[in-house]
Amino acid sequence: MVLVISQETFNNAVLENIEDLGLSPEDAVKDAILQFESQGVDLSSILKELPTYSESIKEHVVQLTELNKSKSDPKRVIEKLEAIKTECDKGIEYKVLIGKCGAYSVILDTLSNYNDDNVRMNCLKSLISLMSKQPDLLDDRGVEIIVSYLGKDTDIETKRLTLKWAKECCIMHELNRQKIFNAEILEKLKEFLNESTAILRETLAVCRALALDDDVRVEFGKAHEHSKIIANETLSTIIRLLSRFQQDEQLINDLMITLCVILVRAEFCKEVVDAGGLEIIRDVMQTFQSNEKINRQCFKLLKALAGHDECKIRIIKNQFAPVITTALDLNKGNVPTLSAGLGCVAALSLRSPENSKEFFETGIPEVIVNIMKMHPREKVIHKSASWTIRNMVSRNKSQSKAFLELGVEELLQTSLKNFKEIEYDIKAALRDLGCNVQLKEEWTGRGGALTTGFSKHED
DSSP, X not given: OOBOOOHHHHHHHHHHHHHTTOOOHHHHHHXXXXXXXXXXXXXXXXXXXXXXXXXXXXXXXXXXXXXXXHTOOHXXXXXXXXXXXXXXXXXXXXXXXXXXXXXXHHHHHHHHHOOOHHHHHHHHHHHHHHHTTOGGGOOHHHHHHHHHHTSTTSXXXXXXXXXXXXXXXXXXXXXXXXXXXXXXXXXXXXXXXXXXXHHHHHHHXXXXXXXXXXXXXXXXXXXXXXXXXXXXXXXXXXXXXXXXXXXXXXXXXXXXXXXXXXXXXXXXXXHHHHTTHHHHHHHHHHHTTTXXXXXXXXXXXXXXXXXXXXXXXXXXXXXXXXXXXXXXXXXXXXXXXXXXXXHHHHHHXXXXXXXXXXXXXXXXXXXXXXXXXXXXXXXXXXXXXXXXXXXXXXXXXXXXXXXXXXXXXXXXXXXXXXXXXXXXXXXXXXXXXXXOOOEEEXXXXXXXXXXXXXXXXXX
């Protein structure tokens, strides 16, 4: 169990080191850190500075409060907002301390008190910095402001910053996501899909954030439900945007990431394919052949579409096998892209000997083996390669010879020694290649306790 302490407890320990032990201020801080870390205390959210520095940070919030009360010159307010943002940008421990000092409420008060464009922009920037990785601060008042600032009468920059703020509020916080979604933000987001590219990118980011399932404090979230609703309301528009921006490196990447998130039902996959999405993806991959990031998202999107059996067939019929093989070969230095690409091939080859044959004819066995040789210590590569090999040869045994002639058995046996965590995946590939391998038979079917045996073949 992780132990936590308050900022006050840490500050008191530092003061005791100075007053009782006579340590210098710097040594007192270092000693306090060592004391707490040796006890297993998590200090990630603790400001590890002298207590006097902590007080100076608190003073920024106090001064902003006083400026609000006296309706001071906007320039002075902006200076104080910039000071708070500067402190927040230093790290999570600074954000936590400033948040505990009441900065969130004071900044919202500032938004209400000043009808000044520059003040508003600086308030939003400060909120983004304050609440990045600290979304717990959001309350109903904040949700109301987010929705109101996304109205038709708001300027573009305010909308853009508000969308960034909304996104930060959604990350790692299921309750915030539900509050913001229930405030009918989707109606605003649908309108913004036809806005300028700057607004469009932030809109797509909020759509993805609303569909996250990353809050470990919540057993069951609404990620799937949100994704389904977002897809129903925006999918046709996003597909049109794919065609419109297929030459725009940043936007095409954002659009494909968003599609991967919201394609949670088979009918959505079919809608993308029926609308000509495959032709666009193929053109994008050919245009950006050596772009690791874009190819990675294309691989992920194709894998998502392959979840629909009809789409899986149509992907290969659209001549994707040579395109995917070429992309893997050209990006073989980037591990995340290779992992996504191999996973894509595995998904397209699963229970599909016809698709496997198409890949085989592009010379992909040699590409796969070369990738494994280039990355001998990358577990994720060898796991994905094992899946791919298994799916390709399991219903096309004639392909095993080509893989074996390329030395894949030796590579897999070496992987078996290096990566015990993926033993099953590697052994399954060896088995379907026809190699001699021992597989555990966890259940013999004889009743009683589990027993372990060995077998050359396993279903």
